[in-house]
Amino acid sequence: MNTQLPAEIAALRNSHTRLSALVSNLDGDGVRAPSYASEWSIAQVLSHLGSQAEIAGLALTAGLAGGLAGADSPDGTAGAAPEREEMEPIWAAWNARTPEAQVTDSLEGTAHLLTRLEGLSPEQADVFRVTMFLGEVDLATYIRLQLAEYATHTWDVAVMLDPAATIAADAIEPMLSQVAVFMGFVHPPAGEPFQVRVTTTDPARDYVLSMADKVSLAEHDDAGGDVDGAIELPAEAFVRLFYGRLDLDHTPPVRESGTRGLADLRQVFPGF
Structure with missing residues (x-):
């Protein structure tokens, strides 16, 4: 397993813990208040992260299945992340939730994804391959994509509650590695x-x-x-x-x- 992966999964866990704490004391008006993302409320930010966790879970399953199928092949193989037509019903379901459900279900969904990531064996991590918008990616890239999304949108919530908030320090180095690609x-x-x-x-x-x-x-x-x-x-x-x-x-x-x-x-x- 890539030796950086446990730290990057831990950084994702830490961002989830931070976001959970930020929204834990918000009432109905609070979760409906604006986030830094100009078109979204705080609840809608979490709805976005919840749908992303659901889609990322499908991509994780595909990447593990594809990697294991190609483990004995010289060229390997990769699973396919969900296409747009598969994602649209997921987005619609999240959009239909109440703001309160968007918050609670999002936190639960990301916690479930994290539990899966934390439970991967070194062998699973090594063979993981999934085709996404960047092309075929390994587990390290997959995790950095999730971390960049989560840490950035956590800041979108945090800065509305504390104008001096910054993106979590343990997320910065992995995010920097992705910026050049993006x-x-x-x-x-x-x-x-x-x-x-x-x-x-x-x-x-x-x-x-x-x-x-x-x-x-x-x-x-x-x-x-x-x-x-x-x-x-x-x-x-x-x-x-x-x-x-x-x-x-x-x-x-x-x-x-x-x-x-x-x-x-x-x-x-x-x-x-």
Whole structure:
């Protein structure tokens, strides 16, 4: 088993524990109150996470079955995650719940998924393969996808109760590893190409973020070329920037230089 997996599953468990605590004392009005996700209430955020846990459970089953079937094959095989037509009834069922049920059922559903993940054997973890929107992924990538989703939306709730809230520290490094992969799904901005050097702390990273015919993120030493600006900020803030959650009211101290910076990047990453 990948030695990082237990820590990343624990980070997902910790985000679930945090979210459970955040909503535990909310009454009916509280769960109907707005979340940071502009179109969703707090209950709707949990509804989204509940449907994601249900869909992720189906993908987990498929990935385990596919991996075991291909364990003796040189090329292996992968299970298939649910397609959109399979997901739509799940979304509809969650949307039909009351806000109170969305909250309680979501927490229970994610707890069930976590119990399954925590119970995987090293052999199951090693053979797991599932085809998702990124293509065929292993268990480490699958878990990071769940963690990124859960930790980000937990922040969507936390920040409405505490404006100084941040994404959980134990989620940041796994989320950083996925950001470069997700860059390929970002639409490049119109206008002249530009590059921004991004230096982070906690953990320390040194990137170049390029805006050209596509958006890409590379290690600074590998990127080459001149940059048009530079930003130094906590890694947690960089993760929130990518997810469209680094507005002016929720930005920690940042150092900027050059002609391109956060104002430009906020336009590239509007969030969801």
